[in-house]
Amino acid sequence: MATTKPQALAAPAAADFVGRAPAGGDAGRVLRLLPSPAFSLWMHAASLQVVPTPKDLRTEEAPAWELVPLLSTQSHEGGLAGIAQMASKTGEVNLTKHVAVRARTGWIPAPPNVEVTAFGAKEQGYVRVFDVPQGKLYLDAWTRPYQHAGGISFRHDRVGYHLFLRSCMTALRSYIEPEDLEALASGLERLATLARGGSRMHLDRNRIDDLDARVQFLASNPLSSPSKAA
Amino acid sequence: MSGMQVNSPTGPGTLQIGTVMSSYLAAMLTWDAGTVRSHPALVNLGPFQVGTEAAQQFQLSGITRATMASYGEGATVIEQEIEVAKGDASSARWALAFKYTDELRYRSPAMRAGAIVNGIFTVAQKTLITNIASLSSSLTGTLGTSGAAFTHDLFMAGKAALEDASVPGPVMCILGNKQFSDWQIDLEGRGGLTQWSAAAAQMQQFMGGSIYKGTYDGIDVFAFPDAPTANAGADYLGMMVGAGCLGFTEEAIPPSDLANVIAASGPLMIEGDREATAGTDTVVGTYRHGVVVIEAARGVPLLSRAS
Numbered sequence: 059m060a061t062t063k064p065q066a067l068a069a070p071a072a073a074d075f076v077g078r079a080p081a082g083g084d085a086g087r088v089l090r091l092l093p094s095p096a097f098s099l100w101m102h103a104a105s106l107q108v109v110p111t112p113k114d115l116r117t118e119e120a121p122a123w124e125l126v127p128l129l130s131t132q133s134h135e136g137g138l139a140g141i142a143q144m145a146s147k148t149g150e151v152n153l154t155k156h157v158a159v160r161a162r163t164g165w166i167p168a169p170p171n172v173e174v175t176a177f178g179a180k181e182q183g184y185v186r187v188f189d190v191p192q193g194k195l196y197l198d199a200w201t202r203p204y205q206h207a208g209g210i211s212f213r214h215d216r217v218g219y220h221l222f223l224r225s226c227m228t229a230l231r232s233y234i235e236p237e238d239l240e241a242l243a244s245g246l247e248r249l250a251t252l253a254r255g256g257s258r259m260h261l262d263r264n265r266i267d268d269l270d271a272r273v274q275f276l277a278s279n280p281l282s283s284p285s286k287a288a
Numbered sequence: 289m290s291g292m293q294v295n296s297p298t299g300p301g302t303l304q305i306g307t308v309m310s311s312y313l314a315a316m317l318t319w320d321a322g323t324v325r326s327h328p329a330l331v332n333l334g335p336f337q338v339g340t341e342a343a344q345q346f347q348l349s350g351i352t353r354a355t356m357a358s359y360g361e362g363a364t365v366i367e368q369e370i371e372v373a374k375g376d377a378s379s380a381r382w383a384l385a386f387k388y389t390d391e392l393r394y395r396s397p398a399m400r401a402g403a404i405v406n407g408i409f410t411v412a413q414k415t416l417i418t419n420i421a422s423l424s425s426s427l428t429g430t431l432g433t434s435g436a437a438f439t440h441d442l443f444m445a446g447k448a449a450l451e452d453a454s455v456p457g458p459v460m461c462i463l464g465n466k467q468f469s470d471w472q473i474d475l476e477g478r479g480g481l482t483q484w485s486a487a488a489a490q491m492q493q494f495m496g497g498s499i500y501k502g503t504y505d506g507i508d509v510f511a512f513p514d515a516p517t518a519n520a521g522a523d524y525l526g527m528m529v530g531a532g533c534l535g536f537t538e539e540a541i542p543p544s545d546l547a548n549v550i551a552a553s554g555p556l557m558i559e560g561d562r563e564a565t566a567g568t569d570t571v572v573g574t575y576r577h578g579v580v581v582i583e584a585a586r587g588v589p590l591l592s593r594a595s
Contacts, residue, residue: 104429109433129518131518137419137579138419140580143378198521214520252445265436
């Protein structure tokens with residue numbers, strides 16, 4: 059019952075103190091995980107992977123395999139990959155060198171402004187932050203923790219992540235066209251060869267077929283057509 | 289994480305720890321096989337110079353990659369450009385604090401400063417290997433496929449990639465726990481030469497909490513759960529690196545005049561705080577260090593499923 063008028067307070071009798079139920083422990087509401095640093099995702103023309111298209115995204119004409127970047131996670135913690143700690147009271151880290159070091163070796167930041175969907179909903183960006191007892195936990199938007207009596211499990215949104223990888227591939231190709239897939243193909247081929255000749259008792263036929271299919275997909279020159287990302 | 293344990297002093301108080309513990313720390317930072325710090329594949333870029341900025345610069349040159357050519361008498365030798373590169377390693381403050389009340393200290397043997405100092409030392413080691421491992425995503429030329437189990441083939445492909453690139457040894461391999469257990473399972477079903485090799489038998493040994501799992505074909509294998517992940521947590525991104533691929537630097541800042549130092553061993557300093565008004569003690573460990581990729585072509589990331 060909302061009212062804007064201040065109400066006159068009647069002095070309660072001693073017996074009127076009823077208290078309230080305690081709020082209870084917040085153990086269930088506090089995410090019991092250790093903190094992790096903020097991070098950004100980076101991509102590189104020589105860091106690609108061939109992944110199967112998730113079932114939900116597969117249509118008749120879409121290929122079963124796709125060429126997407128293998129993203130690099132760069133922690134924004136001082137002391138890693140050229141990140142210096144600023145000599146200041148704020149404890150801020152200086153990311154200038156980190157960006158320079160990354161750029162010098164051909165890394166490009168994953169596009170910050172593409173549409174991110176995770177678990178069927180639109181996200182502000184690819185990083186989500188959680189409050190945990192000792193600080194903050196940064197996770198990517200496609201990983202979601204579930205806390206239950208036995209511990210914490212994570213669920214992953216493969217479809218949303220795959221869509222993001224597609225956008226990254228489009229962005230990467232607008233910067234630099236990955237021209238040589240030979241290194242990637244030869245790596246997979248080497249694996250297939252080893253799998254074929256190496257294990258005599260435990261020959262995993264599916265796995266070899268899988269690798270062969272990827273090599274074959276790379277041989278079909280997947281870069282000849284523009285990226286499929288919307 | 290580390291295999292070795294420090295004997296906790298039995299007496300109360302911190303004076304004894306101050307004298308005994310620092311010598312233990314100095315020894316353990318360099319000797320313990322459970323840490324990657326002393327592994328020869330990692331380049332110790334050395335301590336920071338006093339008064340320089342917070343980055344350690346290193347220079348690389350490719351002089352020895354050149355070859356001589358045959359020239360006729362009197363012919364002018366064509367000069368070659370020297371391939372040079374420069375890198376920076378920045379150090380930063382990594383720290384951990386434990387606070388406990390007087391009663392907890394009195395009732396619980398775990399709350400003795402000695403036990404906490406030992407724990408902080410282990411955590412410092414773990415922090416270094418976690419940071420070293422996090423560099424795997426800065427290397428390119430990944431082997432392996434997303435969602436698939438780690439196999440012996442993947443290990444051999446990594447080794448072949450380093451051999452083909454003439455990467456100098458010794459070589460170390462840092463994996464996620466799941467990658468290592470998948471590899472163990474694959475090795476179990478192997479036939480032929482692999483089945484009867486001593487190295488395969490060594491990999492099958494249960495090593496428990498130790499990060500060092502043994503040596504396979506001259507490659508030292510480390511595995512631990514905090515290895516970096518890829519593909520939104522679906523995969524582990526381990527790596528195999530030769531000498532000169534990765535480096536680290538450490539910085540020892542002398543303790544403050546006002547400090548209550550429990551142990552100071554170079555970059556690792558452990559201090560105590562006594563807050564009499566609250567009746568609490570705090571033990572703070574600070575390990576100043578930084579890690580960096582020196583030459584990315586000397587390593588190869590190994591991708592496989594994380595769960």
